[in-house]
Amino acid sequence: MEYDEKGVSIVPLDFKKEIFKEARKDFRYDEYVLGCLNCGVCTGGCPPHRFFDFSPRIVLQNLKTKDPELIWTMMDEYIWACFQCFTCAMICPFLNNPGGAIAILREIAVRRGFESARKVLKPYSRVLLKLTAYGNQLSPDMIQPDFFPDWGPDISYASADLKVKRKAIPMPTLQITNLSWDVSPEAMKELYEIFDESGVFKIIEAVDPSLYEIIMDIVEDVRSS
Amino acid sequence: MEIRNRLNLANVGSDYIHAAGRKLENMHDHLLELESKGEVKVMHINSENRAKDALTLFGWKKLIPTNKIWHHKSCGQCGNIPGYPVSLLWLMNQFGLEYIDERNQTSCTAWNYHGSATSNPVGLASVAARNWHRAYELGYFPVNHCATTFGDYKEMRNLLVENKELRDEVKRIMHKIGRDLVIPEYIIHYSEWVHVMRFEIAKIKKxxxxxxxxxxxxxxxxxxxxxxxxxxxxxxxxxxxxxxxxxxxxxxxxxxxxxxxxxxxxxxxxxxxxxxxxxxxxxxxxxxxxxxxxxxxxxxxxxxxxxxxxxxxxxxxxxxxxxxxxxxxxxxxxxxxxxxxxxxxxxxxxxxxxxxxxxxxxxxxxxxxxxxxxxxxxxxxxxxxxxxxxxxxxxx
Missing domain, CATH: 3.40.50.11810 (Rossmann fold)
Incomplete structure (x- = not known):
């Protein structure tokens, strides 16, 4: 996001129009954004609304105005407050899906490598690396006391003697410490192909070029194995 | 309606007619219609799956397989709560049921999508189709351990039924990895297996x-x-x-x-x-x-x-x-x-x-x-x- 010295957005209107046009082009948009009575049921049930300046009703109302300026105001941090729980979608009397519409806007922010998206997702890079390079998202050796001190003193149990404790889990697929389960190389290679063809690798390149380089090194190693 | 996504990797559109909004459509019926037209392959529940009936929100019947299960594991469960999948497999052992837990499975990638948006419907649907096809080629029915996998796969199933162009794009990617688009007749969460088995489970309580x-x-x-x-x-x-x-x-x-x-x-x-x-x-x-x-x-x-x-x-x-x-x-x-x-x-x-x-x-x-x-x-x-x-x- 670009601002002048008074904090006013200096992003050209044409660019904002382009962003809205991109959202409306998504094949899910017309299913997610229907009529809105402004009843506020979605916001009343929205969990993050209790903790953030965030309202799915506002999201719907802004989209319904078709005003690129208003929609642009949500592309910064606003859309990242959503928990993606879909409470709003379940309870909307008009069958709108504000959570789905937010997913569309987030996809645009990431695809275009917006600075706000890069900033929000920076602490997420370790998870992205695991998932895209190895095929599952969370590994037992990620649960370290220094990373999760707020989970209490017992969390150190999860990292001590990890190898033998994982071996004691009576599922052979889980007897590994650096992945949730031991993903076979053939499954990983198929996943890489999917990420190539669907553009997932390109998205990561846009939002985190240095992470993309690291992932590609691993991908090349696995592909040539 | 001609729609093209920004990456130009998919040409996705919708020719589906909505009578009362997507949420009121019974996708199972529409899936079988597409199958009868030869548009999609469907992974059916068979007698070996020993399915039990349950009713969904609008009273529609859903068949829950209890046997010959392909375990679609969860990243967070396997990484952080290992007793979660182990308890499920242990209960299945108590009833002498057949299942497969294997390495040839990927994450559904949907936790990542809902957290970071670094995917898209083509990517998510292709990952789903890849794992479905793996279960299909083994002759076992997929049961999803994670609720986000369950939600995501239900959504991808619906999008695939509704959108020919998404189907075609996913088919193309599946063919590229030597697989095919085969959609399960029902998307199953492990909690549904527990639910339909609850009276059997109660018989062995200590x-x-x-x-x-x-x-x-x-x-x-x-x-x-x-x-x-x-x-x-x-x-x-x-x-x-x-x-x-x-x-x-x-x-x-x-x-x-x-x-x-x-x-x-x-x-x-x-x-x-x-x-x-x-x-x-x-x-x-x-x-x-x-x-x-x-x-x-x-x-x-x-x-x-x-x-x-x-x-x-x-x-x-x-x-x-x-x-x-x-x-x-x-x-x-x-x-x-x-x-x-x-x-x-x-x-x-x-x-x-x-x-x-x-x-x-x-x-x-x-x-x-x-x-x-x-x-x-x-x-x-x-x-x-x-x-x-x-x-x-x-x-x-």
Missing amino acids: YDLGHVTVTVHPACHTYKMIPEDCIYDKDIYAGKRTAVSTGVALALGAKVADYSTWYDCCGFGFRHILTERETSRSFVMDRKIKPMVREANSDVCLTQDTGCTTTLDKNQWIGKAMGYTEQVPVMADVMFAALVCGADPYKIVQLQWHTTDWRPLCEKIGIDWKKSEEGYNAYLEELKAGGKPQNLYEYK
């Missing part, structure tokens, strides 16, 4: 639960994503809430207590649990644990998903710093069921990985956790000395 009060945290992605494809039962909360988890707790003889914020999420937020943890922590204590303890005097919180179990369990300790005194052990419905049926708290239910104290619950039920702990520690020493692991199945 403890009386008449004095144990349970609160249930229903997972958002189980019943809020594609809500019409989730089990409801008129005898459980008068059919006004999803029946899974509550059903098995009642069948086991526990008291299920209501609390005012049952509908709230857990605070996981997909992104927030990793990058804005103060939000998750506050949500857990204010909106879930406090009401469960103060309103329901709960002995245990039963969950039905990966993220919820982690978030609700791990964030109670830090609450003490802000003056919260409420604590309640957290475990999945299937872990609780296995525990009550005599599964070892350490070797099978693997409660030692949980951070909120679960020992008082075991004592209330009458389970000797100390004996179990001794046995487990001795087992670890055996393994350290080069002993062979005792597994639930032999990996081929």
Whole structure:
């Protein structure tokens, strides 16, 4: 996001129009954004609304105005407050899906490598690396006391003697410490192909070029194995 | 309607006619229509699956396979709550059921999508189709352990049924990896297996639960994503809430207590649990644990998903710093069921990985956790000395 010295957005209107046009082009948009009575049921049930300046009703109302300026105001941090729980979608009397519409806007922010998206997702890079390079998202050796001190003193149990404790889990697929389960190389290679063809690798390149380089090194190693 | 996504990798459009909005369509019927036209292949439930009936939100019948299951594992469960999948497989062993747990499975990638948006419908649907096809070629029916996988795969199934261009794009990618688009007749969550098996499970229970009060945290992605494809039962909360988890707790003889914020999420937020943890922590204590303890005097919180179990369990300790005194052990419905049926708290239910104290619950039920702990520690020493692991199945 670009601002002048008074904090006013200096992003050209044409660019904002382009962003809205991109959202409306998504094949899910017309299913997610229907009529809105402004009843506020979605916001009343929205969990993050209790903790953030965030309202799915506002999201719907802004989209319904078709005003690129208003929609642009949500592309910064606003859309990242959503928990993606879909409470709003379940309870909307008009069958709108504000959570789905937010997913569309987030996809645009990431695809275009917006600075706000890069900033929000920076602490997420370790998870992205695991998932895209190895095929599952969370590994037992990620649960370290220094990373999760707020989970209490017992969390150190999860990292001590990890190898033998994982071996004691009576599922052979889980007897590994650096992945949730031991993903076979053939499954990983198929996943890489999917990420190539669907553009997932390109998205990561846009939002985190240095992470993309690291992932590609691993991908090349696995592909040539 | 001609729609092209920004990457120009997919040319996705919709030619589907909506009568009353997507949520009121029975996708099972539409899937079979597409099959009859030769447009898609469908993975059907067969007699070997020994399916049981259940009813969904609008009273539509859903068949839940109980046998010949392909386990679609969960990243967070396998990484952080290993007793979750182990308890499920252990229960299946008690009934002599056939299943496959294997390495040739990828994550659904949907936790990542809902946290970071670094995917798109073509990517998500292709990952789903890849894992479905793997189950199909083995002749087993996929059962999803994670609620986010369940929600995502239901959504991808619907999008694939509704959009020919998405189907064509996914077919193209599947052919490129030597696979085909085969859509399961039903998308199944493990909690649905537990639900339809609840009376069988209750027959093998080892403890009386008449004095144990349970609160249930229903997972958002189980019943809020594609809500019409989730089990409801008129005898459980008068059919006004999803029946899974509550059903098995009642069948086991526990008291299920209501609390005012049952509908709230857990605070996981997909992104927030990793990058804005103060939000998750506050949500857990204010909106879930406090009401469960103060309103329901709960002995245990039963969950039905990966993220919820982690978030609700791990964030109670830090609450003490802000003056919260409420604590309640957290475990999945299937872990609780296995525990009550005599599964070892350490070797099978693997409660030692949980951070909120679960020992008082075991004592209330009458389970000797100390004996179990001794046995487990001795087992670890055996393994350290080069002993062979005792597994639930032999990996081929």
